[in-house]
Amino acid sequence: MRRRPRGVFMSRLTGIIVVCAVALGGCAMAPQSAGKMPALSAADAPQPTLLAAVVAPADGSPAAAAAARPDAQRLMIYSAALRMTVPDLRQVQESIRQLAVSAGGYLQEMDSGSITVRVPAAGFERLVQAVERLGEVTSRHMKAADITEEMRDLNIRLSNAEQTRKQLLALLEKSQKVEDALKIEQELQRVTETIELLKGKIRYLESQVAFSTLRVELNSPLPQxxxxxxxxxxxxxxxxxxxxxxxxxxxxxxxxxxxxxxxxxxxxxxxxxxxxxxxxxxxxxxxxxxxxxxxxxxxxxxxxxxxxxxxxxxxxxxxxxxxxxxxxxxxxxxxxxxxxxxxxxxxxxxxxxxxxxxxxxxxxxxxxxxxxxxxxxxxxxxxxxxxxxxxxx
Structure with missing residues (x-):
């Protein structure tokens, strides 16, 4: 069997590494739109159609749908913060927890004067309305973040990283020098870590889309x-x-x-x-x-x-x-x-x-x-x- 010249092999490896660096270099700088969600005042409380865009296609994850179809429904993260005065703080906290559980959600955090719950996005608006009926609402703050483009970008980067990993594995099988194999394995490790990082970000954003967050502060007067x-x-x-x-x-x-x-x-x-x-x-x-x-x-x-x-x-x-x-x-x-x-x-x-x-x-x-x-x-x-x-x- 005729050996491939070492210079050609190293040139191909270097080319893949350069392409990998270009494709993955922006992973750590993915857009952070979820941290800059537009705020709505109490007077602009969400209308019944506010959560319509949250529903994801039934035949795939929100991330996959966004990457596959340019006209996919927008991927939205919703959250709300209420400040309320109530007759019985403990009883209202328990009522909010029960409302969240009955809506398919769960208690995330609770202390002496507040409670935070998460519920499926489809039932979020109904939960907020039910909670508001438990007392006097003194402050209402709604947030919404459109992460469609961010998810599309992450999925493209993930696809590029997985393709690069396949190419590196193919090169590793053909390598005949220990020195070459070590360089490829080092690059493989970096690419694999990048893939796991991207998958983690996608899973986190999918969970934020699927479940909305409500935080309620109870019996707390407004700042003077x-x-x-x-x-x-x-x-x-x-x-x-x-x-x-x-x-x-x-x-x-x-x-x-x-x-x-x-x-x-x-x-x-x-x-x-x-x-x-x-x-x-x-x-x-x-x-x-x-x-x-x-x-x-x-x-x-x-x-x-x-x-x-x-x-x-x-x-x-x-x-x-x-x-x-x-x-x-x-x-x-x-x-x-x-x-x-x-x-x-x-x-x-x-x-x-x-x-x-x-x-x-x-x-x-x-x-x-x-x-x-x-x-x-x-x-x-x-x-x-x-x-x-x-x-x-």
């Missing part, structure tokens, strides 16, 4: 920089500060038989301990506190305006999960409205009641807060007390 500047009324910002920080008047200032603050009929077993013009505070021995304040009605705002603003402040600033609200009949046919909510503090549920009364020149706030069970038991008496406020026009 996002809210304070948008509500220019200090008394609205101060709502529920007693519940959140325990802030009450440090020294009693109320005299028997004399009311200088807002006049009203306190519930039985409650005593007034602070009473100044436009400001009254009282408490029960069981730990429920009452704070009543009178404010100027700026520009004659109506009940719809003040109730919407106060509701937003309670949910966004104070992370209070509002469970109930409604109209309340006040003295003299003055419009009144109540809000009932809950907030966890130190692992214990704290109840909260706000009653608003609006006249042409004044806005009255009646707040009560304390242990959930005690506040619930006193709720009827507290509403009756709020309705008894003597309101000035």
């Amino acid at each position: 920089t996002q809210t304070l500047a948008r509500i220019p009324f200090p008394w609205v910002q101060a709502l529920a500060d007693g519940l959140v920080s325990g802030k009450v008047q440090p020294y009693p200032d109320a005299r028997r038989g004399r009311q200088r603050g807002v006049q009203m009929d306190l519930p039985a077993s409650y005593i007034r301990f602070y009473d100044r013009e436009g400001h009254t505070e009282a408490m029960s021995a069981e730990g429920v506190l009452i704070r009543v304040r009178q404010q100027d009605n700026y520009d004659g705002g109506d009940m719809a305006f003040w109730s919407a603003l106060c509701r937003r402040a309670l949910v966004e600033n104070r992370a209070i999960a509002l469970a109930d609200s409604g109209d309340l009949a006040m003295r003299g046919d003055t419009p009144g409205r109540f809000f009932i909510g809950q907030r966890s503090s130190g692992g214990e549920a704290q109840g909260y009641l706000l009653v608003l009364a609006v006249t042409r020149n004044r806005v009255y706030t009646f707040e009560a807060w304390g242990p959930q069970s005690v506040l619930t038991a006193d709720l009827g008496a507290l509403k009756k007390s709020a309705a008894s406020m003597r309101l000035a026009g």
